Amino acid sequence: MKSNDVILQTVTNIVLFIILMFSVFIFFNGHHEPGGGFIGGLMTSSALVLLLLAYDLETVKRVLPVDFKHVTAAGLLVAVGTGMGSFFFDAPFLSQTYGYRHFPVLGELELATALIFDIGVYLVVVGITLTIIQTIGEDR
């Protein structure tokens, strides 16, 4: 049984990128404004959930051939890894640092190691949410 979802699928194709971009924006804004890894990750997963609603599970798996359980584990590894990075500088676990660098197009930017920790959080949130949704969805 295949109903005709042309409108939903066409809108999704456009809106998906807007949501994804907004989630990345929110993610990078976390240091100075509301946002961060958790909400960014949730928003990315909501974009993928929209994809799941418009298409079916198999299509999404073909488009994104990743095991989301591994995404979760990788996120944990990144987060713990940033904590362990401080071992090399003889600083206490989870010490963070930051600095300013000049980039060609973007100008001077503040780079903080807390961002790497946030990437870990982001990956864990995306991985967990989609694992839950895919596992429940597969049962049908």
Place this chain on the structure above:
Amino acid sequence: MTNLLIWPILLPLLTGILLLFPRNQIRFQRVLSAVSAVALIAVTVFILWTVQNEGIQTLELGGWTPPFGIVLVGDMLAVLLTTTTAVVSLPILLFAMSSIGKEREQFYFYAFYQFLITGVMGAFLTGDIFNLFVCFEVMLISSYILIVHGGTKKQLRESFKYVLVNIISSAFFVIAVAYLYAVTGTLNMAQLSQRINSLESDAPVLTVIAVLFLIVFGLKGALFPLYFWLPASYTAPPSAIAAIFGALLTKVGMYSIFRTYTVIFTHDTGFTHQLLAVLAACTMAIGVIGAVAHQDVKKILVYNVIAAVGFVLFGVSTLTETGMAGAIFYLIHDIIIKGALFLLIGAMVIVAGTSHLKNMGGLIKHHPRLGWMFFTAVMALVGVPPLSGFIGKLLIIQGGAEAGQYVIIAVMMAASLLVLYSMIRIFLYGFYGQIQLETADQYGSTKGLLLPCAFLIAVSAFLGLGAEAVYPLAATAAETLHEPQIYIDAVLKE
């Protein structure tokens, strides 16, 4: 060297994460988790040695100084308990390898086992009350998964109750922390202690918060009248999982009562510690009543877990240095011996094919080593002198006498006798009595199951015979608990 204290938490955490990747490589999963468990023992023993020689160790996470950042505190009590946890986690892991089954192993059993150890280690080492909550949740969420892992009907039913009770108690924990934060304005345990001790007038609201914390940790640690969820949920999962639960989970609740009732809430001991003593006595009584009443070997053992909670908390409630040293010694002994007994009972149920005493008998004919190991473990549990349970109980009674709690001492003596009765009944009916087995491996073999039990009994024997070596450590720990100023000075460095 700066980061020494993080390793007991980091090691199982990293192992758990790595085990998430190759789900079907059981060989890899087994080898990695065993290697990590051995390394954990080495690390915790090294930390114990360091704390013994150099005093309390602290680690300011992220480089933020104490009241503002999270601090890990390795005082003697925490370090003794992390070492015991590491020692008990290895044999239970080995037992699980030969008994848990391929199906469960493929579905992240080892990863969640490591996460459980992470949470327990974190709860012992943290110096921040909200961080304690987070570590509790790490431990509890792993335990939710382990209790339902495998998805048998009984596990599904009991995990539902277990999760419900623990979610409610966690909500109470958050509420209690919120109250405490509203009153004192800090979450760091050392600063909490300092602020509460510096109060000039008595603050009834702090007593209320103290009781709220007692309810929370009583729910986690199965204190009377909050023990009701424990018997059913600890008999549901496979014996290796029940063993790690019985050995560790309630003990984290007890440790938290130790911490909060010795370091933080010492402003109105007349009320709070008397309440603790009465509840401890009721817990002993209810535990042994349950242990004597049941015919199911798993149930008997589970009620003995509850009785032991009473013994330890009575030691804390005396507020004497002897009583606390006894409680610490008994806590360590109890982690080891409950682990051993759960494993032995697990092996017994496997070879007898049933957990009901009426249907088993004469196991000693085919399984003499199992039988005599069980006998030794029972003697150690009850506290027959050369074994490990003796010194702890003796010191608790001594401390109780110093505090003048003679009625509770009498309850404790009677409870010890009934513990002996309940456990020796398993030995008499299960191992002696009419022989029900035709061949040694009629229902299952003990292959690979006895070595972990033997290891734990050896540790217990060491605790008993080498008490001379262990007692000074417990005494140091008790001294820190008795004089919170030592703890405060070590953390806040003033």
